[in-house]
Amino acid sequence: MKIAVQTEAFDLNAEVGALYQANPKVGAVASFLGLVRDINEGQGVSTLSLEHYPGMTEKALAQIVENARQRWEVLDAAVIHRVGALLPTEPIVLVAVASGHRGDAFAACEFIMDFLKTRAPFWKKEVTPEGEHWVDARESDDRAAARWGGSDT
Amino acid sequence: MKIAVQTEAFDLNAEVGALYQANPKVGAVASFLGLVRDINEGQGVSTLSLEHYPGMTEKALAQIVENARQRWEVLDAAVIHRVGALLPTEPIVLVAVASGHRGDAFAACEFIMDFLKTRAPFWKKEVTPEGEHWVDARESDDRAAARWGGSDT
């Protein structure tokens, strides 16, 4: 299980490959890539600035992955979240889950994303030529996490 | 939308990157990688041999992707399926879906996989030192496809 918070870009081939190349029990890897969207639709360059709570982020992500492992067959997983200044089309987050079968891989991957969105202490600020503002949390993210039920929601 | 049936390996970075690098509206890419598992658990090398129905495979995959587009926001997608002889830990299939938001990307990706498993004309044969046999279709795959409901099930 790999958990990382970093400013650098990550390599999808290397990260996903590490989950299955040495383990012939892996039949399925579901992965998710979150990217910076161009909120300004081309009206000047905008930057996304990501702040986090060092220490707690890693702890929260490890707990979310552990909760996923208790629900599904997770043979390996990687969660990598970038912080700092990011431009449109740059990857922000990678969640990848390796399992024997696809149902478990998909469910665990989506579960981890839903709780990362609502439980891991990261904050986004949009910086545009017109000024900067903190991104508001979305109720739809809370609903996405709540649908999994259980004590970890 | 990219649909490909090929013997060659594919490059995850290139295939996933092509879905978002030129389109700043993409905020989410969900992808799935299916891999050859070592069914013999180390008891001799086994090969998976994949046969398909040229022409119909591409047509069936294109229809499945089109059905996904009618249900969810799909900004771009790639479906690549390998045929021929494959060894344990080798990728068989990649399904990747780019969308504005993660819910659509995850759902469309899983939908495409479920119908690929039940509608696209590929067949697997396991070749082991003890002999070879065709892989049986699984009822669980039919159930996975059926849960999406609608006329395309």
Place this chain on the structure above:
Amino acid sequence: MKVRLLYFARLREVFATGQETPDIPENVTTLADLLDWLRQRGGVWAEELAAGRAYRVAINQDLVERDALLHESDEVAIFPPVTGG
């Protein structure tokens, strides 16, 4: 009427052929008729295409039900349930 018949995977092996282009009798107008006609060959044909067996049929590369109509030069593929992915 001539149709092109294709067989894949296990059925290709059991029938010992991947394709044929038979001349089918005039009274064979639906897929169900065609399957009956093939079963009359007996042996593996009768066995593999028996009513309870799991197999799929595509006409011109679209999966179809047994009541599908046949037309001249149709490509009719018969194959086991798919197992890709």
Place this chain on the structure above:
Amino acid sequence: MKVRLLYFARLREVFATGQETPDIPENVTTLADLLDWLRQRGGVWAEELAAGRAYRVAINQDLVERDALLHESDEVAIFPPVTGG
């Protein structure tokens, strides 16, 4: 009792500080007490930490509810709802 207070993101900016290590009165024993005590500072403290406002609190890096007990040297972080991913 001394606790370490951390503020993040918008709250860090509004409070114009990322951390402090105040000496808190003896009668402040729960998180709810601590929030009351901070609100007594008035201004942005009273405003941002008011009952209806959306913010989260972690003690020693675990999200907690308002009835959580405080202990010497606890790390108490107050921050807006998270928006990562």
